[in-house]
Amino acid sequence: MEFFTGFVVTGAVRGADATSTPAEVTALLGDRFVESRTGAGQLLRCYDLVELAWKQDGAEDRWRGLYLTLQAHRLEQPLSVDELSAALDRIGFPLVEVAPDGVGCRPFVRADSRVGVLVDEESGEVMQLTVPAWFAPGPRGEPSPVPPGASRDRVRHLVGLGAPEREAWARRRQPEEADEAARWWWSLWVAYRQRLYAGDGRNRDHDRSAVREAGLWLLGKCEAAGVLDRTEAVCEIARYGLLEPDAAVRACLDAIPVSRGDVATRESTPYPYARETLAAVNASRAAKRLSLAAGALLPGVRDRALRAEVEVWLELRTRLM
Incomplete structure (x- = not known):
């Protein structure tokens, strides 16, 4: 259980x-x-329960990490989510359950470590x-309040608007209730990302600067609504070339919440982590991302x-978390 x-x-x-x-994993x-x-x-590696994956970036043969997974279903003695949750509650790091995926799984997550847990329903x-x-x-884990097609149409419309028109459009349509507004903004950002990923020419009706401007505006709204924090918003900016x-x-550098001299490292931080060190650990995580x-x-x-x-x-x- 400690593992x-x-x-x-x-x-x-x-x-x-x-x-x-x-090489570091070895x-x-x-x-x-x-x-x-x-x-x-892609490169896949397995150590019994532990699996890792990397993707090759560019011609220099650099490997970028994709994920690390513990395959708990391979255990001889099954691991109960109730026992795991109780153990995490005792040490002050509870899991949060996310909306079911509809195919027989209950997802849980620990947001600061970004660990997801899939449980047989x-x-x-x-x-x-x-x-x-x-x-x-x-x-982000709840159903969108807007049908996907409607979100795509709204994003297409937003890209064609100027800044004042976008703000006026948002004032007329943004839900009043905070949680609903957060889901609403998130659904628009997801539709925007899908538009970028599509690569099918749908952005040709607007120049690249307009597409970027709309994306930055949407990310700002997601951050203001609390659906993304500053680290996440800036990482999205970098990832999508906005x-x-x-x-x-x-x-990215401006968003790092701690100086190099003060950042928590694996050597300076007691393990296992405690609630009183979590703020420093999370600042180190943000610096790393x-x-x-x-x-x-x-x-x-x-x-x-x-x-x-x-x-x-x-x-x-x-050395960072």
């Missing part, structure tokens, strides 16, 4: 997490694993624990000082 609660709290196994490189977990590569440029047995989770608590590389990297988001943009960055600042943060990556 599983430790993973939920930290999002790591003996220091290896979803951002670790294959150093931490050893070389007794099974490994395979797929035609899609009938037996209550934990099937797997994964970081980062692909589901979230709160408005600012030029220099500006996006500057936004933001520096990695900035690092992905470095090939397009011109400002040498920005590049140097990001590279110093990236040197700290393995």
Whole structure:
């Protein structure tokens, strides 16, 4: 139980997490694993219950971590979600249940460590624990208040509006109740991301600057509604190219909530984590996510000082939470 609660709290196994490189994982977990590569440029590795995946980025053969999963369904003695939840409650790190997925699973999540837990709906047995989770608590884990087609139409309309018109449009349509408004803004952002992902020419009716401006505006509304925090919003900006590389990297660095001199590291923070250290741990996590988001943009960055600042943060990556 300590092994599983430790993973939920930290999002790591003996220091290896979803951002670790294959070489770093070997150093931490050893070389007794099974490994395979797929035609899609992915590397999969299995240590009994522990599975990791990476994707190859670019021609330099760098591997970017995709996820780390504990396959609890392989245990000889099933792990009960009630027992896992009770153990986490006792140490002050409770799970939050997300809306069911409709196919027989109950999803739970620990938002700060970004660990998701999938549970068999009938037996209550934990099937797997994964970081980062692909589901979230709160408005992001609830059904959209708007049909998908309507959200897409609204996003298409918003891209064509100027800033004052967008604000007027929002004042007329935004739900009054806070939770409903948060779900409403999130549904629009999801539709916007799908529009970008489609790659089918639907953005040709507006220039790229208008599409970016609408995306930044939507992210600002999601942040104001509490459906995204600052770290998440800036990571979305970097991921979807809503600012030029220099500006996006500057936004990532500005959003880091702690200085390098004060950031919590694995060496400076007692383990297991306690409630009194959680604020420092989460600031370290934010620094790690933001520096990695900035690092992905470095090939397009011109400002040498920005590049140097990001590279110093990236040197700290393995020591951050």
